[in-house]
Structure formats: C-alpha cells, structure tokens
Amino acid sequence: MSESFVIIGDGVAGSSAAETLRENAPDADITVITDEGEALYNRILIKEFAKGKLPEAPISIHDEEWYEEREIDLRLNTLVVDIDTDGHTVTSHEGDTYEYDKLLLATGGTPTQLPVENSDADGIHHFWTFEDARKIKEDVEQADTGVIVGAGLLGIDFAAICGAQDVEAHYLMRGNSWWRYALSEEGAEILHDAMRERGVTPVFESGVDHFEVDDDGHVESAVDPNGEEFDADFAGVAIGLNINTEILRGTGIEHDDGGIVVDEYMQTNLDDVYAAGDCTKFNDVILGEQAQNGAWGSAKAQGETAAKNMLDYGDEEFRWVSSYSITHFDFPFLSFGHPTMGDDSVERKYSDTEWRRLALKDGRIVGGVLIGDLSPQSAYKQLMREGTHVGDEKEALVEKSFSVDDLEAPVADD
Numbered sequence: 001m002s003e004s005f006v007i008i009g010d011g012v013a014g015s016s017a018a019e020t021l022r023e024n025a026p027d028a029d030i031t032v033i034t035d036e037g038e039a040l041y042n043r044i045l046i047k048e049f050a051k052g053k054l055p056e057a058p059i060s061i062h063d064e065e066w067y068e069e070r071e072i073d074l075r076l077n078t079l080v081v082d083i084d085t086d087g088h089t090v091t092s093h094e095g096d097t098y099e100y101d102k103l104l105l106a107t108g109g110t111p112t113q114l115p116v117e118n119s120d121a122d123g124i125h126h127f128w129t130f131e132d133a134r135k136i137k138e139d140v141e142q143a144d145t146g147v148i149v150g151a152g153l154l155g156i157d158f159a160a161i162c163g164a165q166d167v168e169a170h171y172l173m174r175g176n177s178w179w180r181y182a183l184s185e186e187g188a189e190i191l192h193d194a195m196r197e198r199g200v201t202p203v204f205e206s207g208v209d210h211f212e213v214d215d216d217g218h219v220e221s222a223v224d225p226n227g228e229e230f231d232a233d234f235a236g237v238a239i240g241l242n243i244n245t246e247i248l249r250g251t252g253i254e255h256d257d258g259g260i261v262v263d264e265y266m267q268t269n270l271d272d273v274y275a276a277g278d279c280t281k282f283n284d285v286i287l288g289e290q291a292q293n294g295a296w297g298s299a300k301a302q303g304e305t306a307a308k309n310m311l312d313y314g315d316e317e318f319r320w321v322s323s324y325s326i327t328h329f330d331f332p333f334l335s336f337g338h339p340t341m342g343d344d345s346v347e348r349k350y351s352d353t354e355w356r357r358l359a360l361k362d363g364r365i366v367g368g369v370l371i372g373d374l375s376p377q378s379a380y381k382q383l384m385r386e387g388t389h390v391g392d393e394k395e396a397l398v399e400k401s402f403s404v405d406d407l408e409a410p411v412a413d414d
C-alpha cells in the first residue's frame with residue numbers, strides 16, 4: 001500500500017514539502033490542508049500589492065491545477081481542529097477525518113493582537129494573509145492619516161505602505177530607534193530618515209495606550225502612554241507573531257510558545273510527525289542551540305528538508321543561514337542569521353546610506369544587518385555557516401570591501 005502524507009498549511013513550507021514528496025515518492029498519497037481560500041501565493045509580495053505597486057496576478061504562485069497535475073489533494077478553506085497522534089488522523093472544522101502515515105505541521109503564525117482598548121476597531125489592521133493585504137489596500141487608499149505600531153520588519157512594511165499611499169503617518173516606537181535589538185541608533189537613523197522622506201514620522205519612547213474610535217466604531221486616533229494623541233484613520237499593528245500551536249494541545253507533540261520543537265531533520269519528538277517553516281523551533285546545527293527563523297527562504301528549505309526526511313529519516317540535515325531583505329527604500333537592506341543574538345558586535349558607518357553591523361557569539365558571526373552595500377553578504381554568511389572564529393579580527397570584518405581572504409587565519413570549527 002502506498003504511504004500517506006498529510007500536510008497542514010499551504011504556505012511556502014507546506015507547499016514545497018508537498019512538491020518534494022511528489023518528486024521523490026510518485027505513488028504516495030499527499031494531502032495539503034489549508035484554512036486559507038487560495039493556493040500558495042507569495043507572502044513577501046503582498047506588501048507591494050497593498051502599496052498599490054503590483055496587481056494580484058503575479059502574487060499567486062500555484063493555482064489549483066498545479067496540485068491536480070501532481071495528484072496532490074489540496075483542501076482549501078479547511079481548518080484542522082484536532083490531531084489524534086495515536087490514531088494517526090487529523091480532523092477538520094467540518095468533522096472530516098484524514099488518515100496519515102506521516103504528518104507535517106507547516107502552520108506558520110498569526111499576528112499578535114495589541115492588548116489595548118479598541119484594538120479591534122475598524123481601520124486597525126494586522127498583516128499576514130493576502131486577504132489582510134486586500135483589506136489594508138482598501139482602507140489605506142481612503143486614509144489621510146495613519147499610525148504604525150511595532151518597530152520590526154513587518155512594521156516597516158506598514159510604514160512603506162503608508163508612504164506609498166500618501167498617508168501622513170506616525171510610527172510609534174517603544175524605544176529610541178527602529179529594530180533596536182538588531183541595529184544601533186546610528187544604523188537605524190538611516191531608516192528613520194528614509195521614513196521621514198516618505199511622510200512617516202518616527203516617534204520614540206512611545207507606543208499605544210488605547211485607540212479612540214468614532215460613533216461608527218472606526219479608528220480615529222491613537223493615544224500613546226505619554227498621553228499624546230495621533231490622528232489615525234488607518235492603523236497598522238505588527239508587534240509579533242503567535243506561533244499556531246493551539247491544535248497541538250494534548251497530542252504529545254513537544255512545543256512551547258516559541259514553536260514546535262524539531263531536530264535538525266525537522267522531526268518532532270514523535271517519529272511520524274514533522275514540522276517546517278515559521279512554526280518550528282529547530283536544532284540549529286550552526287549555532288549549536290535551538291533557534292527560530294521567520295523568513296521565506298528558510299521556510300521553503302525547511303519544507304524540502306522535512307519532506308526528504310519523512311521519506312528517509314537522516315537523509316538531509318537543515319543547515320541554513322537565513323536572510324531577509326527590505327526593498328522599500330532607495331538603498332538595499334539585508335539582515336541575515338540572528339542579528340538580535342550574540343554577546344558581542346562590531347559595526348561601521350560608511351556614508352549616510354551605508355552601514356553594517358555584525359553580531360558575534362563566542363567569537364563567531366551569528367547574524368548581521370547590512371545597509372547600502374550588500375556585497376560582503378556571501379562572505380559573512382560563509383563564515384557563519386562554517387563557524388569560523390573571527391572574534392580577534394572584528395575590525396577587519398567591517399572593512400569596506402571585506403572578503404574572507406582578508407582574515408589572517410580562518411579556522412573552521414566543525
């Protein structure tokens with residue numbers, strides 16, 4: 001009898017796992033279940049749609065025929081509400097049951113709600129799905145003023161959307177700069193200037209105490225903890241991601257608030273259950289500890305790795321330096337690895353739009369942020385992947401045209 005695989009989630013992790021399974025197991029039964037109403041689309045590009053810079057069509061990656069041609073049973077609009085790991089079944093909200101020999105959890109995350117008064121008012125948006133992007137576009141096009149909360153990589157997407165849609169916005173940040181755990185104030189100032197140029201004003205030591213709404217329940221303004229009020233007929237909230245682990249309760253699958261715990265082969269503590277993508281807390285063989293990635297390329301690679309190991313455990317380990325780029329401004333921006341980790345760092349500013357910071361742990365690169373000139377990114381990623389000790393040569397690392405050959409004696413560790 002052919003083996004059966006059930007995949008929960010048709011994001012890039014789930015979809016790439018289904019594709020890899022089909023390529024390597026022509027006779028397998030493969031079912032992909034998603035609560036969304038459309039097949040895989042490019043989540044990275046939905047912000048360009050919300051900005052009004054891209055129509056819907058190019059954002060779609062697979063249509064339903066793509067799954068039919070590969071004999072992958074795609075179930076749209078189907079929420080998995082229960083997993084029975086003893087009985088090897090999952091159950092949908094409509095009570096349908098799907099049997100599996102091997103199960104892949106590729107369930108991603110859901111944006112965290114802001115726990116303040118009126119945070120569910122009309123005109124206040126979170127951003128994860130294409131449906132979210134459609135609503136954001138509709139609302140932001142009508143708006144004159146806006147507020148953004150959440151000083152990270154998704155928050156800045158909201159800032160860019162407001163800028164592109166000519167909304168005069170305030171970006172309320174809790175600290176004294178944008179993404180303060182990964183960038184110093186000097187680096188962040190490059191981003192602040194770029195925001196200001198687009199009509200988005202960063203406000204520091206701020207945040208949202210509550211929203212004010214009009215008689216129809218539509219957001220009117222945000223009041224920060226200092227009592228200052230900012231007009232907003234549009235608000236974007238991006239304060240983090242809750243990993244979708246509710247359905248794991250009582251299943252015996254190891255997880256915590258940070259994610260589903262898997263080894264470097266994407267296997268959970270149960271032999272026939274795997275997980276891939278943003279929902280995992282995986283054994284990072286480069287760092288030598290558990291880590292999480294929240295990036296498209298990493299989720300895709302984890303899906304492929306999971307599929308290979310579901311077919312033949314031990315076939316391929318996940319060894320990956322993640323990267324995430326921002327293309328909203330006139331200068332390029334890239335973060336890689338885990339730029340908020342580490343016990344040491346080195347940084348340098350080269351011009352008003354060129355800056356670099358590397359995060360190090362135990363003398364090795366664990367992540368970084370590059371603004372303006374991305375050319376040394378492959379050298380940094382290579383050093384990180386190979387676990388090379390560079391702690392004694394920090395200044396050489398931030399030379400403008402750094403290459404691996406500039407190091408005295410690179411020593412790989414593994």
Ligand SMILES: Cc1cc2nc3c(=O)[nH]c(=O)nc-3n(C[C@H](O)[C@H](O)[C@H](O)COP(=O)(O)OP(=O)(O)OC[C@H]3O[C@@H](n4cnc5c(N)ncnc54)[C@H](O)[C@@H]3O)c2cc1C
Nearest residue numbers: 009011012013034035043080107108277278294295296299
């Ligand atoms: C606006 C935005 C911009 C981004 N920009 C970038 C970028 O520039 N670069 C970058 O690298 N990354 C970016 N990312 C992050 C990147 O898109 C994610 O890391 C990646 O898509 C994660 O893929 P995934 O398959 O793990 O999870 P997801 O894409 O979240 O897919 C999980 C799927 O599972 C479904 N699901 C969950 N629970 C259930 C259930 N119980 N039953 C059925 N279905 C379920 C969800 O609805 C979802 O469709 C961005 C994300 C967003 C939202």
